[in-house]
C-alpha cells in the first residue's frame with residue numbers, strides 16, 4: 001500500500017503567474033514507513049501534500065493511491081464554519097467510510113470540548129478549534145497521514161496527549177511528512193526524499209538530504225503550532 005508518483009508534472013496558475021512545482025517527478029511513499037520529504041520554503045510542500053490527498057490533480061503523469069490517505073494534519077478549509085463541529089466530523093467520517101459515532105465520542109473526550117461540539121464551528125474559540133482539528137485527523141484510522149509542516153498543536157497539556165496519540169499512530173500507520181526542517185524529519189522519519197529542482201529524489205539519510213539542498217535553503221522548526229487561525233471555510237470569527 002502506498003502513494004506512487006509516476007512522471008508527474010504540476011504547474012500552479014494565478015492570473016498571469018505560473019509556478020512549476022513538479023517536472024517529471026517520480027516517487028513511491030510506502031504506507032508502512034515514516035517518510036520525510038525535505039523541501040525548501042516555497043518549493044511546493046503544500047502542492048505536494050495536495051497532490052497526495054487528491055485535492056489537486058497532476059497536469060501530466062499519474063498518481064496512484066492504494067492506501068486510505070488523510071487530509072493534511074490541521075489543514076485549513078476542511079471544516080465548514082456554519083456547520084456544528086459534530087456535523088463537520090460526521091461528514092468527514094462518512095466521506096472516509098467510517099462510523100461517526102465512536103470517532104466523535106473519542107474526539108469529544110480527547111479534545112475536551114464538551115457542549116462546544118454542538119456549536120457552529122465558527123463560534124468556537126481558537127483553542128477549541130485547534131484541539132478539534134488536531135484530534136479529528138488522528139482520530140480517524142487512516143493508513144497514511146499527510147503532514148504539511150505542522151504535526152502537532154494546541155496548548156501544553158493537549159499537546160502532550162496529542163503527541164502520545166501520534167506516537168501510537170506512528171507504530172501502526174504510515175506518515176508522509178513534508179517539511180523544510182531537517183531536525184523535525186530526523187526526529188520522526190526513517191525514509192527520506194528531497195524536493196529539489198521540481199523533482200523528487202530519494203536520500204539515504206536526512207543528512208544526505210540536507211547536504212543536497214544546503215542548510216541555507218532550509219528553515220528549522222519543530223512542527224508545532226500552538227493555535228490555528230481560521231481553519232474553516234465561511235469563518236465569521238477568529
Ligand SMILES: Nc1ncnc2c1ncn2[C@@H]1O[C@H](COP(=O)(O)OP(=O)(O)OP(=O)(O)O)[C@@H](O)[C@H]1O
Pocket residue numbers: 012013014017018019021039040041042043044045046047048
Ligand atoms: N495559484 C498559484 N499560482 C502560481 N504560483 C503559486 C500559486 N500558489 C502558490 N504559488 C507559488 O508556488 C510555489 C509553491 O507553492 P506551495 O504553497 O506549494 O509552496 P510551499 O513550499 O508549501 O510554501 P511555504 O514554504 O511558503 O509554505 C510558491 O513559490 C508559491 O509562491
